[in-house]
Amino acid sequence: MHAIEVCNLSYSYPDGTQALKEVNLSVEDGKKTAILGPNGSGKSTLFYHLNGIFLPQTGRVIVKGREITKKNLDWIRSTVGLVFQNPDDQLFAPTVKDDVSFGPSNLRLPGEEVEKRVGESLEIVGMTGFERVPPHHLSTGQKKRVAIAGILAMDPEILVFDEPLSGLDPRGQTELIELLDELNAEGKTIVVSTHDVDFASAWADEIYLLQRGMVYARGHPSEIFSNEDVVRATDLRFPVVVKVHKEFEAHGIYEKVDRIPLSIIDLVENLNGSEKRESGKIWVVRIPGMKEGGADAVNLDELKKVLDLDPDKTGAMGTTAKACAKMLGIESDFESDVIDSAISEAIRGGNVLVFASGGMSDLVSRRVEEYNRKSGKTIRWERLI
Ligand SMILES: Nc1ncnc2c1ncn2[C@@H]1O[C@H](COP(=O)(O)OP(=O)(O)OP(=O)(O)O)[C@@H](O)[C@H]1O
Ligand SMILES: [Mg+2]
Structure with a gap:
């Protein structure tokens, strides 16, 4: 079953800017998908369609076999959790606790369960102790963590993160990637948008390259990043491990290998000598x-x-x-x-x-x-x- 299917989706803003053109996307259940695209390529506009904030002008968005319409928005919002690119667009309540409680309270869960979920979610994102703080007193990275906690507290089956790494410090980024893997290991379907090619290539099961509102290429990271034309045509770059790999090849440090590396482990694997131990x-x-x-x-x-x-x-x-x-x-x-x-x-x-x-x-x-x-x-x- 597909978690999400987007069929021929186009969208223009009221000023006439066409942000999405005939976008097709399918996300399998339980997979990790990255939408990779430069600034202005339409990632956020696409994501607003994945939980019904925007409804398609033309085309369709289907979640777990049900087309998103005005009538099933409550169901969609409890099934697909969207973490906004900018936490200021997401946080609105007077305190961190109120904010994180809002989603689960709306699901009409018992008070005890809401309390439990709020506590757990804040702990997962490392924001325990900030319950009474007004969100506007937090740093950007802290706001981002609270916004993520708010979505985790709803425990949706599909999680969509718009630029989850932006604004986080290196440790926060590593922790977030680990959290994405943890959620995925629990069975959640995860979609992220990013321009971080190092993260996308190492993390994703499937990458979609978005360029000027259109899907330019789709495939496993090893397919996407072994195609020089594709990478050059978009405003992206090769992941660092791929660059190092190319240098190693050019300098004859190792023989030409078929498969490009997606992680440091892959790179080490290509080096001579390691297999002897x-x-x-x-x-x-x-x-x-x-x-x-x-x-x-x-x-x-x-x-x-x-x-x-x-x-x-x-x-x-x-x-x-x-x-x-x-x-x-x-x-x-x-x-x-x-x-x-x-x-x-x-x-x-x-x-x-x-x-x-x-x-x-x-x-x-x-x-x-x-x-x-x-x-x-x-x-x-x-x-x-
Ligand atoms: N409210 C708006 N009104 C008019 N045009 C908009 C609006 N929001 C976005 N756009 C335009 O739509 C296009 C896609 O924008 P979008 O925010 O979806 O891109 P993005 O890929 O998320 O970019 P970024 O990497 O900067 O977050 C851009 O050309 C942008 O200028
Ligand atoms: Mg965006």
Whole structure:
């Protein structure tokens, strides 16, 4: 089933500017899609159509098999959560708490459930403690986090983020990417817009290139970024790993390879020598996610068994996993980019212990398996709890 289908969508603003021209888009359930396009290419205009803020002038937008019309807007807004590019367009309530409560209250959930969701959502975005602060007293990045919390609190099946990385500091960006992966591992369909080619190429299952309101190209990141003509025709650039790869090829640092790298791990893989070493092992410890009770739901006696291990490096991904590692007195070596860092360590022969929240634990094993399949290596992994 398609989560979202956009068919021949065109849109002109009242002043005559045509922002979208015959746009076709289909987003599969459970996938990560990035809409990549320069300023003014129509990303925000497209996104306003995905949860009914704009209704199509021509064309159709279909969500989970139902066409968006004036009549089903309530359903659409509870199914598709849209985080605006500019948080000032989204935040309106007198305090952070009121703002984040607004969506779930409108879903007519019991007061207790609203409280719980507001608390969890603020914790996930790192804004616990700001409940009583008026949003206009926050910095842009903090506002962005609160706007995201407001959407998370509604727990929609499909999440659409317009420029989620803009305004966030590097740590905030890494945390946000991790959050997107965590939500995706829980089964959410995610669509983002961005002009960050490094992020889009490493993160997305599928990329749409938007140019002057039209879909210029669509495909897997490796297809999009191996096509020089496509990248040059749009006002984008190659991801840094692809640039480095081209330099390595040009300087004869390695043989010509068929597949362009999308991550540093891929790049390392292409370098000579790494395959000669014996790979290490990755132990995965699954910590219940926030919705499963988090650290409170952990069997501490069972968890303490991990203290007998002697890993070379430790990583923690996800809020509850980080909390549990701290609880055990373990200082994590990686708290961001955890999976790639763990694989990189294992390629060099090191053993890694990874604490992962909820569905993210499956993500670790999936990525390791995928890496083994592509590279012909055998990094071993074992789920401990
Ligand atoms: N309210 C408006 N009235 C008239 N034209 C508009 C309006 N909002 C946007 N546009 C125009 O529509 C086009 C698409 O704008 P849009 O905001 O969708 O682009 P974008 O891809 O989101 O850009 P950015 O990367 O800067 O966020 C642009 O040419 C823009 O000038
Ligand atoms: Mg925009």
